[in-house]
Structures are given as structure tokens and as C-alpha cells.
Amino acid sequence: MRITVTVDGTRYTDDVEPRTLLVHYLREQLGKVGTVVGCDTSNCGACTVHLDGHSVKSCSVLAVQADGCEVTTVEGLARDGTLHPVQQAFHDNHALQCGFCTPGMIMQSIDLLADNPDPDEQAVREGIEGNLCRCTGYQNIIRAVQDAAHHMRPGAGPEAERVAGGDQSAAGRAASSVGGGGE
Structure with missing residues (x-):
């Protein structure tokens, strides 16, 4: 077809x-x-x-x-060499170990934040419950999702601008470690 x-x-x-x-x-x-x-x-x-x-x-x-x-x-999340805020938060909060679950976790987290831009810990746990991680124990993943939510809020200040649109050096360092090229 x-x-x-x-x-x-x-x-x-x-x-x-x-x-x-x-x-x-x-x-x-x-x-x-x-x-x-x-x-x-x-x-x-x-x-x-x-x-x-x-x-x-x-x-x-x-x-x-x-x-x-x-x-x-x-792979389609980063723009102009800058990681998506959720990718950046996963990097900043060490929300990965082996990295195998990371692409799916990031994609699910973005969907969760679209529905609930300010999730508490329980809401994050429920929002990612269909995505399994065998390494991290989820604590850093939950922290990363909440950190991304904070940085994605309108008017979150200069840190939001850095994460959403500009820190090229952090993006370059983190690109390979936040779910963008595993085989």
C-alpha cells in the first residue's frame, strides 16, 4: 500500500x-x-x-x-541545535541510565505536560505509567518532568528562555544522551 x-x-x-x-x-x-x-x-x-x-x-x-x-x-524535537525543554530537563536531572526507555519517556512526558502543565508527583507517575524503566527507579524522571513543566510555563524567566531557545553548548553536549539516536 x-x-x-x-x-x-x-x-x-x-x-x-x-x-x-x-x-x-x-x-x-x-x-x-x-x-x-x-x-x-x-x-x-x-x-x-x-x-x-x-x-x-x-x-x-x-x-x-x-x-x-x-x-x-x-529526533524531531530539537530545533536549531537546541533540545526541547523536556529533553533538556532529562539531561539536567540525570533522568536516564541506560537510555533505552528515554525516547518513549520523553515523548510520553511531553504529552502529559500538554494535558497537565503543572503535574504533582502522583500525576507524573500516572502520566508515565505505561512507560517502563528498568534502571532509574523513576525519581529522576519525575523530577525531570516537573522541572520541564516549570521551565515551560509562560513567563518562567531567563531560565525558560535558555531551555526553550538558546543554550547551544548544553544542547550540543547533551544531544547524544537524551534519546536521539539509540540503535
């Missing part, structure tokens, strides 16, 4: 087998290897991406279901 999908701002038209999972299309046909294959059963959340602005586990969506849609992967 022929599909047309916009991924990270670029429009692609490709032929795919009807049974191809979105995660495999992203990784194998488009080279978006920041989207990780974890369990292939939708339990772990490592493959979470945004489909038309909402988080989905890409191992549970067929590529043909994304036809005509916009997909954002963790």
Missing part, C-alpha cells in the same frame, strides 16, 4: 506492506532509530511517538494507519 506521512516535518510517500508496524517503518524505511523497539507488545512504551500530536506506542499502530498523519519522533 502507498502511504504519505509527515515525520518530523518532512513529508514521505512510500510503499509499505499492510502489516508493517509504524515503529518498523520509522526505523527501517526512514532511519528514525531514536524510536526504539522494546517489547513489540505495547507494554514498555520505549517506542512512543506522537501521532497527530498525541502519544502512541508505535509498535501497536500499523504504518498504514498513519497515512495522512503527522508523526513526531524524539
Whole structure:
């Protein structure tokens, strides 16, 4: 089947087998290897991406279901060399160890913050409960999500400007450690 999908701002038209999972299309046909294959059963959340602005586990969506849609992967979050505020907060708060769950955690956290821009600890725990981490114990992840929420608030001051739009040196140092290129 022929599909047309916009991924990270670029429009692609490709032929795919009807049974191809979105995660495999992203990784194998488009080279978006920041989207990780974890369990292939939708339990772990490592493959979470945004489909038309909402988080989905890409191992549970067929590529043909994304036809005509916009997909954002963790690789599409940074702008002009500057990490997304959630990516930056994960880096600043050491919210990763092995990094395998990080792309999905970041994508789910962005969706959570879109729905609840000021989550307490319990809201963060509930918001990421479909994403598993085997290394961190979640404390730093929760801290990172709340830190990102603080920096993403309108009028959060110069720190928000740094995180949202300008500290190139921090972005360069952190780019490889916040879910943007694992294989």
C-alpha cells in the first residue's frame, strides 16, 4: 500500500506492506532509530511517538494507519541545535541510565505536560505509567518532568528562555544522551 506521512516535518510517500508496524517503518524505511523497539507488545512504551500530536506506542499502530498523519519522533524535537525543554530537563536531572526507555519517556512526558502543565508527583507517575524503566527507579524522571513543566510555563524567566531557545553548548553536549539516536 502507498502511504504519505509527515515525520518530523518532512513529508514521505512510500510503499509499505499492510502489516508493517509504524515503529518498523520509522526505523527501517526512514532511519528514525531514536524510536526504539522494546517489547513489540505495547507494554514498555520505549517506542512512543506522537501521532497527530498525541502519544502512541508505535509498535501497536500499523504504518498504514498513519497515512495522512503527522508523526513526531524524539529526533524531531530539537530545533536549531537546541533540545526541547523536556529533553533538556532529562539531561539536567540525570533522568536516564541506560537510555533505552528515554525516547518513549520523553515523548510520553511531553504529552502529559500538554494535558497537565503543572503535574504533582502522583500525576507524573500516572502520566508515565505505561512507560517502563528498568534502571532509574523513576525519581529522576519525575523530577525531570516537573522541572520541564516549570521551565515551560509562560513567563518562567531567563531560565525558560535558555531551555526553550538558546543554550547551544548544553544542547550540543547533551544531544547524544537524551534519546536521539539509540540503535
